[in-house]
Amino acid sequence: MNCFLGIDLGSTTTKAVLLAEDGSILGRGITNSRSNYDLAAKVARTEAYVTARFGLLRAEVVRAAGEPVLTHLLLAFRTEQTLRQLERLGVHLLEDLERAIPADRRAAVREAVEHILARLAAEEEAWFADPAREARSDFFRDVAASGYMRIAEQVSEAGGPSFDTLVGLFDKCILKVENEPMELGFQEHIPAALRRIGSPEAVALGVERATNAALEERNGVGTGYGRARLPFPKEQIRSEILCHGLGAHAMFPGTRTVLDIGGQDTKAIQVDGSGIVVSFQMNDRCAAGCGRYLGYIADEMNIGLHELGPLAQSSNRPARINSTCTVFAGAELRERLGLGEKREDILAGLHRAVILRAMSLLARSGGVQDEFTFTGGVAKNQAAVKALVRLIDENYGQRKLNISPESIYTGALGAAIFALRDVRPDVH
């Protein structure tokens, strides 16, 4: 079957969306962005194909073996991918320490690294086997780093090589793993995944069909912050603003206004009934009012980013914060805390200040029309959403607010639709 790829190469994550010819979503992939842009795009793309093939086998497997088997198979697949990457990490670590560690300490370090690697592999197996397993990050980097650090700390406390030595090795090698080409695709790992769950007969046919299904990529479009560095011809590169507008329209066809507050920038976009951007505004070089500002605040308060919103929502008397200057954020915070203002009140004020900045971009771009779609990392913050809804209500009247849990894929989805539309302008 023909398919159409959209890739959004963002500053922190790279996303891919794969569409079928009728415009339906086949698969989605995400990975952390890295110095090798090509590779980030490739990993996201591979992931999109993996989920697409799982999508293809889903109906068959669920009918033949039930939902739990499908879930189990997917899990097994993820574990195989992780183990493969751990192997590569191990190869790099062992190579690197030969060069980087002085001979007199080398054996001890080698022993420690081998120990850590073995335990990481064992932990991965345990995670797979544990029915009560906790949710974890989708990114190998995060999974490997958290385990490695924990074990390395134990190893060094028990008299092994220093923590810094071990972490230094890891930091170098994880970059290598991330930036080397590696086959993480469906075909490569599905056989092992099947074996891992005991090769149940009932799913064999579905898996075989999904494996052999011809997914022919007819066209691809790239977008995002790093789009200029994507290995696509110029005609296949689109601005993230256009893709974002079209993607939001695809998710919520009634959308007329889109607000995206990401880590580094804020965009206010107006689209017409077909998802075509008619006007947009972006923040200037000043990062005030972007997601990063909340990041600084969280750092300053020594709490997690995800804790900010709930804390702010517990406020009954939001403070009035006049400046969203990231440079002064820390000082202002400390002064206010020093004056005895409550943490939650200050936080509520800060959220409102961030949203006020967005309100001015919205006003510049042409206001807030019905329906209104909010995307980006800050859209997950309930305190920010609350402040936004209130301000829109006061200034523009009631608007239908759309927030998708998949909003991170908005740009990639728009890009995929452009890819489809370039080939099949007739498809609606």
Next chain:
Amino acid sequence: MTRTEIVAQCRALYEDLDFASVRAWVAAEPGRKAIGYLPVYAPREIIHACGCLPVGVHGGGDQLEIIRGDAYYQSYICHLPRSVVELGLSGRLDSLSGMLFPSTCDVIRNLSGVWQVLKSDLYVRYLDLPQGGDRAAMGAFWTEELRILHRDLARLAGVEVDAERLRASIALYNAVRTLVRALYAARRDRPERVPSEELYLLCRAGEVLPPEEFLVVGRAYLAAVEQDDVQARDNSRVVIVGAFCEQPPLGLIKTLERAGCYIVDDDFVLGNRILTRDVPTTGDPWVELAGALVNDAMKSSIFYEDDPTGKRRLVKERAEAARADGVIFAAPSFCDPALLDRPMLRAGADAAGVPSISFKYAENTGQFQQFREQAGTFSDAIKLWGGR
């Protein structure tokens, strides 16, 4: 009225961003009109002579939340036009039938155009104050501008252009200026008696009250102050230079005095005293009003300095006149007139041995810690090493 009552009334006027007192004045008699003006100088006599109430629009301070105003201004433009647009678009200035935009800088100049577009039903005029050194030509030009303004406002108010009424208004504003100068002199001579916060609130009240009422309030305050027997503290005496347009938040003024700096002269609400002498109430009133501005205005960053040594001398002269120990250059962020002048003024201060510090603020600055520290250190340094 007691002093406490006076200050409370002025504070209420200052904090009232809806200009309720102006609304009440307009509503009190049919046909009344109020005319707004932006910093720094507008000829209030002309407005008053047409039976209208002159209303100073000095921004939104630190209590106004900017929702619409930011949509019109880039981040590298000062705060004042945002809050003025906010006031305008939120209906808070609806009691005004016209707006005057003096040539304080390009931002305020262009704000006149913003008003022409956004408020096309209002009377909007840009007041191009005379600049340069050719005083005869400047006087003739400004006289003509005053006549045009008078003609326009008279038409708006439905009255005749009347020289006699203008003379009466001039006399009234001569009294206002005399009072303001007396208040400033009282603070200069006994700053412990006249906290700058109070003087400031009084001056701001003078921007929205009818001049007749302001005279009553201001004179009562002055009388009360003279009874005050508070002891002077061992503070330094400073002049604030550069805060003539976008106003500092009240908290900043308080912070400076609490940090040990008596403010003995300043640029706040400068337009109320920029004419340094009485305007004659005989002769052609337009010519006289123009002459007072052209020949006897205070020196300020908003005017071209024709005297090549003027910039260098200015700070020394002001500090001496106020018997000040030092100068604080306090300018709004992105304020062209104040910030472009600062290196020249500061060089003059340095050459004359007048100690100084500099900082920037915005009308909505919310944190004063850094000002407190700077002003406190400055005051201590003056006391330790200064000539006193």
Next chain:
Amino acid sequence: MLLQKEMIGAHFDRLERAPETGEKVVYTFVPGNLTELIRSFGALPLLPEINALQSGMRQKSRGYIAEAEKLGHSEDVCTYVKCDIGMAKTGNIGPTGTRLPKPDLLLLSYTGCYTFMKWFELLREEYDCPTVFLHVPYQGDGEITPEQREYMVRQLRDTVIPALEQVTGRRYDEDRFKEALRRSGRMEDDLVRVLQSAKRRPSPIDSYFGGVYYIGPIFSSFRGTPEGEEYYRTLREEVDERAALGWGPETPSGRLDRQKYRLVVEGPPNWTSFNDFWKMFSDEGACVVASTYTKVGGTYDLGFRHDAGDPLGTSADYCGGCYTNRNLPGRIDMLVDYVREYAADGFLINSVKSCNSFSAGQLLILREVEKRTGIPGGFIESDLVDPRYFSAANIKNRLESYLQMIDARKAGAAGEVHAK
């Protein structure tokens, strides 16, 4: 272009030798410049903004600005001023590598930019030389009244001319002045013809980036001079020829015959990345067909010509008519007319941090022009000569998004597509 380079080179050589030859040097600004009058006294004009923008193009401005900020100039204010001060403080080497002479007179003949007043006050501190000032009333109501015109004429007669007489030791020579004004009028005819050639398809010129070169001589020291007249005659012939051949302008991406977008641009360009900035446009096939920046030194395309019949009056009219002396409604009208007359696909504002005269109110201009033309506007932020305010990635992103938006709107009829 070669001709222009020679002219400018010769001018700066002459300026460098001025201390020996005894020729008097008058510093003045581009808008409202009184070049014919200055030259009629045998004096040489020198324009600080041109030096500043050249310093920007030659990557010197960053250091000069740093120098000025070290001396206490605020990071908030105009970077032309700081660049100029920094240059003066570090040897005063001009655009062509020659040393610039000190001014014998600072002639401030335009107040449509507030910063100019401060700039010359600052330079006066530096050079301690006579300064003469012409107050040019702003077109607050969209016009210069006869009284305001008379005010300018009076200042010219009573202040400016006597100052020039005193500094140069020469008498005011009206015949010489008039002769130059006659040449100016002819140069202006040629310039307007060149600028209006952009109404053709394809446009033989780029009216913003290329326009900078077309306005160079007439906006700086050469209005009313024989070499200036020669330059514009040659330029007009060249452009006519290109138009006849159906050629587009030369750009950093080569000759731009295939003009995918016709744009109107408001605001000055960035100078520190001038070519990169231009290339962002030309790579996309965007040709600027009209710009307001090419009107800062005179709005000739609106009909004004220097008139030798009334030398002082025409000088007053000229000063009062420069672009930044027009009120916002007037600027909006101009842009709307440009979009229509030049059949533009879009209009774009390059908002520079330095220049409040231009920038304050541009977001309103954007909104109004959109409303009146039905064409979406684009908005880019940069600076004149401070490279810290030129973010190539941010600008490219906005520009590309804007141009693609124009595309998408053109193709908008393609209909609705959405994922299921």
